[in-house]
Amino acid sequence: MxxxxxxxxxxxxxxxxxxxxxxxxxxxxxxxxxxxxxxxxxxxxxxxxxxxxxxxxxxxxxxxxxxxxxxxxxxxxxxxxxxxxxxxxxxxxxLMESLSEHYIICGFSRTGRQIAKEFQAEGVPFVVIDSELESVQRAQSEGYTVYQGDATLDDTLLKVGIERAICLVAALPSDAENLYTVLSAKTLNPEIRAIARASTEEALQKLQRGGADEVISPYITGGKRMAAAALRPQVLDFVDGILTGADRQLYMEEFLLDPAFCPFVGQTLQKARLRSQTGALVLAIRRLDGTLIGGPTGDTVLMPGDRLIGMGTAEQLRNLNKILGPINYKQLRRPKST
Structure with a gap:
């Protein structure tokens, strides 16, 4: 000039x-x-x-x-x-080539932004995909790893390391886009956990048939939470306090019992003494066949493939993870220290 x-x-x-x-x-x-x-x-x-x-x-x-x-x-x-x-x-x-055992957020709208905040608070590695330049710039300004592209395309998912990722969250505005994304993700990495957003009950069913492990409808979930807030406000506050937020003191985690590594498979909870050794509380056990045992007693036997749902401080859950054996990272994300 x-x-x-x-x-x-x-x-x-x-x-x-x-x-x-x-x-x-x-x-x-x-x-x-x-x-x-x-x-x-x-x-x-x-x-x-x-x-x-x-x-x-x-x-x-x-x-x-x-x-x-x-x-x-x-x-x-x-x-x-x-x-x-x-x-x-x-x-x-x-950067994309260095990503491993990470999470992928498809879409950086209001839902995607909230997911990114929770992931950042948990300290988990993740990458955001969005096709809109404005959304990409916003994600960059907030310090997130972001890739501009169409999440429904195989090439885009490959560039963000879909084959090395452990979870994909499809939070795109369109149900059709979320369905295409889940189908592509499951084709490229059958082991990945796919979570999708659905706007209607019909879309929810189609996404489940398309391979999504979990389908969340903001309207259905929002309605349930509002009812819970009206009927059981203290319970909802407690659950929210251990599931989300960066300043919480208690965490909930799930642990997969691998018979090749876990020394307590075949033993009862009383004999395993998980509570006395770690301080963490076992709230429930999900059997391999899907059966849920809530509030297991000391006589409950730990079986191969069980998923223990535990609650405690970050340190207590880390200790529980240690004594259960070298659990696969894909099945467990260690909580961040408070």
Missing amino acids: VGVIALGGVFLIGTLWYRIIEGWSWEDAAYMTVITLATVGYGETHPLGSRGRLFTIALILLGVVNIGYIVNRLTEAIVQGYFQQGIRLQQQRR
């Missing part, structure tokens, strides 16, 4: 000189100034004296300096922009 203004000033000075000092017409003055600044090598429009030639030399030098400055800045902007874009793409590619 500065170079263009300076060049315009030189053109104006040259034109005024040839018009006023040399007495040429405006057309001849402007033409002489242009060919002088452009250094095209044409002859003088009208004969010049010594004073006029000295001024023309100065005008040529000023023109060369200004045009060189403009060309230099333009080239620098183009080259820097090209290389910076290349560097950014290379850094993004490296």
Whole structure:
């Protein structure tokens, strides 16, 4: 911008000189100034004296300096922009390749933003996918790892490491997009846990048939929570306090009992002494066949493939994880210390 203004000033000075000092017409003055600044090598429009030639030399030098400055800045902007874009793409590619055992959030609307906040509070690795530039910029401003692309496409999911991810959350605005995303994710990584958002009961059923492990309807869930808030407000506050938020003191986690590593498979809870060793409370046990045992007693036997639902502080749950054996990270996300 500065170079263009300076060049315009030189053109104006040259034109005024040839018009006023040399007495040429405006057309001849402007033409002489242009060919002088452009250094095209044409002859003088009208004969010049010594004073006029000295001024023309100065005008040529000023023109060369200004045009060189403009060309230099333009080239620098183009080259820097090209290389910076290349560097950014290379850094993004490296970052995506380094992701492992991470979560993928598809869609950064109001639902996606809330999910990202909870994931960040839990300290879990995750990446956001959104096709809208505004949403991508917002995610970047909040410090999230983000990729701009269409989450329904296999190529996009592959670029964010779908084959290495442990969970995908489809929170796109359209039920059809969420269905396509779940189908693509399950095709590329059959082991991934897929959670999808549904707007209608029909979409909920289709997403379940499409392979989603969990389907959440904001309207159904919101209605249930509002009813619970009206009927059992203290219970709801307690459950919310251990499920979400960065400042909570109690956590709930699930633990998979792998018979290859867990030394307590086949023993009763009383004999395993999980509570006395760790301080964590076993609230429920989900059997491999889907049977849920709420409030298990000391006589409850721990079976292969059981999922223990435990509650306690971050330290207590970490201790429980340690004594249960090297549990697969894909089945357990360790809570963050308070």
